[in-house]
Each structure stands twice: as structure tokens, then as C-alpha cells.
Amino acid sequence: MPPDETIPLNGPQRLHFEVILASLEEAVSDVEQIALGSAHDGRRLKRMENDLPPRFWERAAPHVASLRAHAAMLTSVLGLKGLESSANRTVRAVLTAQAVQIEDSLSSHLRGYGPVDPDVPARLDPALLAIKDDLDAMRALLHAPAGAVSGGAPA
Helix, strand or coil: CCCCCCCCCCHHHHHHHHHHHHHHHHHHHHHHHHHCCCCCCCCCCCCCCCCCCCCHHHHHHHHHHHHHHHHHHHHHHCCCCCCCCCHHHHHHHHHHHHHHHHHCCCHHHHHHHCCCCCCHHHHHHHHHHHHHHHHHHHHHHCCCCCCCCCCCCCC
């Protein structure tokens, strides 16, 4: 199909393809980062073993380029505008989810995993509460007036 001919879709159909193609775009980017080793960020508790076959990226790169080209073509012919997401809402959701997980890990909640040593509350809970305080403080930063906080990492 010539790129100037659009495929007519209704709103829900268009949204479906925006979600599907955005997911594809993200997955392809993740594969690329993993294959190139740029997904390793110094984490201590979750590391990725590089067990990809030899020359995987060299052989996969043309397919990645093809996937991106197909997605770009479909984006054009379907008249997709792309999905907008709020950095504020996304960061708030991530921080809130982590705070809930930390709260659910306090010593008083560990009984479901078996008997809790009497030393655990005094030694574990302060560290968990400090983590939760940092998460809450970061969430509070999201309420700053627009334009008061610049995006990105601190200099």
C-alpha cells in the first residue's frame, strides 16, 4: 500500500493499534538494550546472565530494523498519533507501588511466612521505614508547581 493511503479505523481500533505498536516498540528497545549489554545498570539483586547465542545481536539487528520500519509504516498509514503518558502519574504510580510493597514487608506482616525472630522488628523495620520515607519524600516532590522542577537527573 502506498504510504499516502491511510487505512480507515474508528477510535477504539486506532487506540488498539497505538497500544499494540507502542508495546512492540518498547519490546524491541528492551531486546536491543539487553543484547547490547546496556541494560546492566549496576543493580545488586537482579542481574542478567548474558547467555544469548554468539552473534545474536549481529543476526537480530536487521530484524529489529525491519520491525521498527513496519511499525513506522503502520503508524503512518493508520494515522496514529501515539500515546501520551504523564511522567508525573507514572512516577507517582511506581513510587506508590514500591511504598506499598515496603509497608507489606514490615515485620508485623512477616508472620504469614513463618515465625518471626524477636530481633527482626527492631533491626528490619527502621530500615524499611527509612526506605518508605524516601519514597514518600520523592512522591511529595511531584506536587511541586509546574515548571518549578526541571526534568531529568540532577547535575
